[in-house]
Amino acid sequence: MRPVTDDVAPGDGQARAAARPGRKRSEEARRAILAAASELTAEAGYARLTIDGIAARSGAGKQTIYRWWPSKDDVLLEALAAKAELHVPVTDEGSFRADLRAFLLASFAMGRQPQLIDVLRALMARAQIDEAFGERFRAAFLQRRRDALAVILDRATERGDLPPGASPGTITDLVFGIFWYRMLATREPYDERLADELVSVLAGPPRGS
Numbered sequence: 001m002r003p004v005t006d007d008v009a010p011g012d013g014q015a016r017a018a019a020r021p022g023r024k025r026s027e028e029a030r031r032a033i034l035a036a037a038s039e040l041t042a043e044a045g046y047a048r049l050t051i052d053g054i055a056a057r058s059g060a061g062k063q064t065i066y067r068w069w070p071s072k073d074d075v076l077l078e079a080l081a082a083k084a085e086l087h088v089p090v091t092d093e094g095s096f097r098a099d100l101r102a103f104l105l106a107s108f109a110m111g112r113q114p115q116l117i118d119v120l121r122a123l124m125a126r127a128q129i130d131e132a133f134g135e136r137f138r139a140a141f142l143q144r145r146r147d148a149l150a151v152i153l154d155r156a157t158e159r160g161d162l163p164p165g166a167s168p169g170t171i172t173d174l175v176f177g178i179f180w181y182r183m184l185a186t187r188e189p190y191d192e193r194l195a196d197e198l199v200s201v202l203a204g205p206p207r208g209s
Helices: 013-044 052-059 062-068 072-087 095-110 114-129 131-159 167-186 192-203
Strands: none
Touching: 013 052, 013 062, 013 072, 013 114, 052 062, 052 072, 052 192, 062 114, 072 095, 072 114, 072 131, 095 114, 095 131, 095 192, 114 131, 131 167, 167 192
């Protein structure tokens, strides 16, 4: 595989002319690295994933990977965050109930992927014993998922259909609390029934019922 690189050749005017293509190559390399990390984890599992393997699969140099991410776990963090943003909608479904249900169903669908969940368990475990990584984990993954749900909660507040009795922060804790509790503790399934129960608890009964 021909290496994908973000290096720009040195020089005066020629270097400046090459700056824009260089940035494009950087984005191509970043995407290739994230895709390689996801593919290799799916194929061989988290424990066998290495920076050497990611470099070989993506065509990027190890120095490029380490320039952007301090460890394989950080590569996986960004890959998982990007996957969640792609597959978990925050589109306007017309009501808080519908928005929340769509968000939960998509999140739970990801939560039924064994390899993805194995990675999340491993990353959460490291975040508990590595303070620096824990900060990156909260910023790069946990906070981004909270921000996504905040879009739905802000929309509900603007509509006036966010039920009284619980703050947006508490609702967010409840949604992700049950997600992580089932993942790390009970390992009970994420299914449509659970989504509907959470919607009933957090959004209240449908209007007019």
